[in-house]
Amino acid sequence: MYIINFFQMNDWEIKRFLSVILSIQLAMWGAIGLDAVSLQIPILRQLIGFIYLLFVPGILILRILKLHNLGNIETLLCTIGLSIATLMFTGLLMNMVYPFFGIFGPISLMPLVTTISAIVLFLCILSYIRDNDSDTPSLIDLGEVLSPPVLFVCLIPFMAVLGTYLVNYYHNNILLMLMIVMISIVALVIIFSNFIPKGLYSLAIFVIAISLIFHRSLISPIYINEHDLALVCSLINSIITHSMWDLTMAHNSNATLSTVMLAPIFHIICAMDLASIFNIIYYGLCSIIYLGLYNIFQKITDYKIAFLSAFYLICFLRFPGQDQIIAEIFLVLLIMLITDKRMKISIKKFLSVIFAISLVMSHYGTSYLFMFSLIFVLFLRFLNENPTINRQWEQFRYFIIGEKETIKAKKFLFKNYTIKNVNKLISIKFSLLFIIFTIAWYMYVSSSSALNMIIHLGDQIANAIFIEFLSPETSRGAALLVRESASLLHRINKVLQLAIPLLISIGILNVLQKHRETKFEKEYIGFSLYWFAICLASIVIPFFAVMNPERLYRLSLFFISPFAVIGGINFFNAIVKLRAEQSLKIISILYVILLMFNTGFIFEISKDYPNSISLSQDNIENSEYPEYRAQFYIKIISEEDVFSAKWLSNVMKSDEKIYASFATGERALVGYGRLIPESSQMRILSNTTERIEDKSYIYLGAINVLGRIGVYVNPKLGSPMFFNMNDTYSLLKEQNKIYTNRGSDVLLS
DSSP, rough: OEOOOOOGGGGGGGGHHHHHHHHHHHHHHHHHHHHHHHHHOTTTHHHHHHHHHEEEEEEEHHHHHHHHOOOOHHHHHHHHHHHHHHHHHHHHHHHHHHGGGGGGOOOOOOHHHHHHHHHHHHHHHHHHHHHHHHHOOOOHHHHHTHHHHHHOOOOOOHHHHHHHHHHHHHHOHHHHHHHHHHHHHHHHHHOOOOSGGGHHHHHHHHHHHHHHHHHHSSSTSSOOOOOOGHHHHHHHHHHHHHTTOOOOOOOGGGGGGHHHHHHHHHHHHHOOOHHOOOOOOOIIHHHHHHHHHHHHHHSOOOHHHHHHHHHHHHHHHOOOHHHHHHHHHHHHHHHHHHOOOOHHHHHHHHHHHHHHHHHTTTOOHHHHHHHHHHHHHHHHHHHOHHHHHHHHHHHHHHHHHSSOOOOOHHHHHHTTOOOOOOOOOOOHHHHHHHHHHHHHHHSSSSTTHHHHHHHHHHHHHHIIIIIOOOOOOOOHHHHHHHHSSSSHHHHHHHHHHHHHHHHHHHHHHHHHTOOOOOHHHHHHHHHEEEEHEEEHHHHOOOOGGOOOOHHHHHHHHHHHHHHHHHHHHHHHHHHHHHOOHHHHHEEEEEEEHHHHTTTTTHHHHOSSSSSOTTTOOOHHHHHHSSHHHHHHHHHSSOHHHHHHHHHHHHSSOOOOOEEEEEHOOOOOOOISSSOOSTTTTTOOOTTOOOOTTOOOOEOHHHHHHSSSSEEEOOTTTOOEEEEEEGGGGHHHHTEOOOOOSSSOEEEEE
């Protein structure tokens, strides 16, 4: 029995398609109307609003562009990407234009509902005019959907949701432990057997990604746990309160429409609190990043290499902050367009401009990194097209690599993953457009605050390379290489983690051995070389590109992850003469072991020093090492902190000072107490604080009161450092306690 594929609605007959779209529109109006008359139906408005905002605008644009037969993954990604871009552009235009017509609260319910509905109806008319002759819906075999492999794989996300519930309310991690075992089994079954067919590899990637994401994001889901979002939340709350976005605020986060514009729209239309929006919707969207990367990798490699490449990205288990997720979706869409061979070049150019502009407005760090990659690739193209330089490069290549490889070796090395030629998308015009828009956007909106960081980045890189690299006290990368690990298992984990960049290096060198590439192949390799340099920089340069090194390393894997598998295949072939199939099995076992380490499964089983707040909360809280205990309090914001921050914000005056530890001051006070970070009110409380000014407040969060740990930021690393709260006893012993809730205290000097 076959059913119509819902995900490829752009292939439906136009009348059936529009009837579904208009039904969703009417359902959205109905859900809002029911809430207006106090007849709320639980989850109804949230579910309909989610579908309406993330699917309807995008699928209509696909119909207008006459894009058909894209496949489930590309259709889903393009639909969500175009919908998000439409929402950001709509909110921006409303905010700038509506005040001229006397509407001074454009980011509110009625203006948003009216405007988005009008846009949807207009797109419906355009899609009917442009694409009323298509009627080739794709079908899904219901028997395949209900087959044992599908049911087996789809069981895993439910284990993640129920497992986090057990951890949150009963401190029982057994279901999450079992979930990690099942994920490992799925990965090994895919590589070792054909029980799961190739057509289900994408489903497996999506299920594994969303399960591991939710196993972390749903721990303490009531509040926003990501400390990077403290300022963003204060900006969003200001927009919601004033129904308008103030674009004059000079801060990078204020220029990221992916959060300050998109989150308020979801909050207003779907009636969801910000914690649910970020912990469920944003992190749910994060899973499609890996789905898109698998789709890209399987175009340039075979299915199993693509699966392992995407699987390693998930195994790394360093997910982006909510403020970076939307930007990564647009980055994946741009990579997808670069590797696409079927789409018309005119459509690809149009979509690339939309996605590039959306990327710029989503995250400043990701935008600048991609901007420099474009410059790097264009520079390589110039060198390649210069005959003299090209001859010198060939001489250098053969000097480094050796004699030209044999035809037999070439076939072995590249038969599974040669990148084919496609229409050229990366051009000087596109690159100039991206560069100009990036610089103009952040100069205008954030008053050059992002540009100032880029200017200072050069000094930071130079100091890191020539001064700080060999000092473990100042360099995360050097610390990773030379710092003593807490235990034997942690040392083994470090060796395995460092093995992956080595395999990537081998893979890239093998690709460079190929005699001749087409232009696109060289451009892709150019991107890969750039991101490989970023990968190395993330290891040896502290907070390179003003971004967390682990996030930066993960971002580089968007291009170079397949080279780790390629390098592994060549390594095992050179060392023990294994075939590619046998090498893939060894690599899959290595990746599963890395998954066990990165999730904290092995440390929990062995009762070693814990590193997972999902699996090892009890062990973390009882750890003798303050840096391990601090993980729990840094990554989970407590209810006591929220209540005390709200209380303090109601009683203190705007000219009064407040001392606080970094972790609590950055999240609770800024995110929920509505304080402005780095303002004249804020003071950092640390073991180096010499005195506390008179008539100042001292805010002690759960990390200080229950964990007895203080936190401050190392100015050279930008990373948290920990100290024992007993070191501040002389400062606090004579202060007056004016508020307590047994988990958080407020003192007055």
